[in-house]
Amino acid sequence: MKPGKAKRLRNKSSEINMSHILTNFFTVILFLVFVSAFYLVVSFKPLSKEEQIERIDKMNSEVEPFRKNLTECARQVKASMVDVENFLKRIPQSTMQGKCFVACILKRNAIIKNNKITQETLLEANRAVYGDDSEVMNRLKSAIAECNNVVEGIFEICEYASVFNDCMHIKMEHILDKVTMERRMEALGQMTSNPDEWTDEEDEILKLVKDEL
Numbered sequence: 001m002k003p004g005k006a007k008r009l010r011n012k013s014s015e016i017n018m019s020h021i022l023t024n025f026f027t028v029i030l031f032l033v034f035v036s037a038f039y040l041v042v043s044f045k046p047l048s049k050e051e052q053i054e055r056i057d058k059m060n061s062e063v064e065p066f067r068k069n070l071t072e073c074a075r076q077v078k079a080s081m082v083d084v085e086n087f088l089k090r091i092p093q094s095t096m097q098g099k100c101f102v103a104c105i106l107k108r109n110a111i112i113k114n115n116k117i118t119q120e121t122l123l124e125a126n127r128a129v130y131g132d133d134s135e136v137m138n139r140l141k142s143a144i145a146e147c148n149n150v151v152e153g154i155f156e157i158c159e160y161a162s163v164f165n166d167c168m169h170i171k172m173e174h175i176l177d178k179v180t181m182e183r184r185m186e187a188l189g190q191m192t193s194n195p196d197e198w199t200d201e202e203d204e205i206l207k208l209v210k211d212e213l
Contacts, residue, residue, distance in 0.1 A: 073104035090169045093162050103161035115157050117164060119144050143171035 074084055083098035085091075093099045106112040110121045122144060123137065130136050147167035154160040 069105055069108045073101055073108065077101050077104055092166045096158060099158040099162035102165050103158045106161050106165065112157075112161060115160070117144070117148060117151075122168075140172070143168060147171060 070084065073079070077097050077100040079097045079101040080095070083093060083095060083101050086093055086098055087101060087105070093102060103112065109125070111118055111125070113121075119141070123140065126140055127137065147164050150167050151160050151164045154163060
């Protein structure tokens with residue numbers, strides 16, 4: 001086989017492999033996002049069936065652009081599959097390509113504009129998942145401010161984006177755990193002391209709180 005043809009075949013194989021891995025990871029991540037989103041939203045503020053369907057449709061409409069951004073950013077910065085996996089699994093990036101991959105994703109989603117975080121765009125992206133829950137959004141604003149302080153003085157855009165992204169993942173995980181537990185405890189305080197009168201929903205809340213404790 002001619003060297004040129006062999007090279008084209010290897011490149012083609014590499015592109016197909018990358019596409020398959022991205023698709024598999026994206027499917028898993030999307031499933032987790034849907035499950036966590038509806039669990040959180042329902043635990044915060046019940047939605048009607050129509051509202052749930054509307055939210056699913058909205059998130060579905062954002063799937064293809066996200067997939068495209070992943071693929072194109074990986075090619076643009078020459079990110080490895082480990083870099084892409086780390087991004088999807090929320091693992092801090094250890095390579096410059098991985099950090100630049102994060103920067104590319106945030107730029108394409110308008111979270112970074114003119115080399116700075118755009119708070120409103122980030123809030124809107126989270127509002128699509130968590131709804132208009134004022135407590136969550138207020139804590140999110142505080143987290144953005146804190147993470148902005150963390151990256152103050154970082155002028156290299158790839159490092160800036162990666163550090164901010166890692167900071168927000170840690171802050172959001174803490175925020176959601178705290179708010180969820182507070183609301184479960186609040187719900188427990190409103191339950192009757194007679195177990196025979198507990199509803200299925202109250203039984204489930206009690207189980208969740210026991211698991212956390």
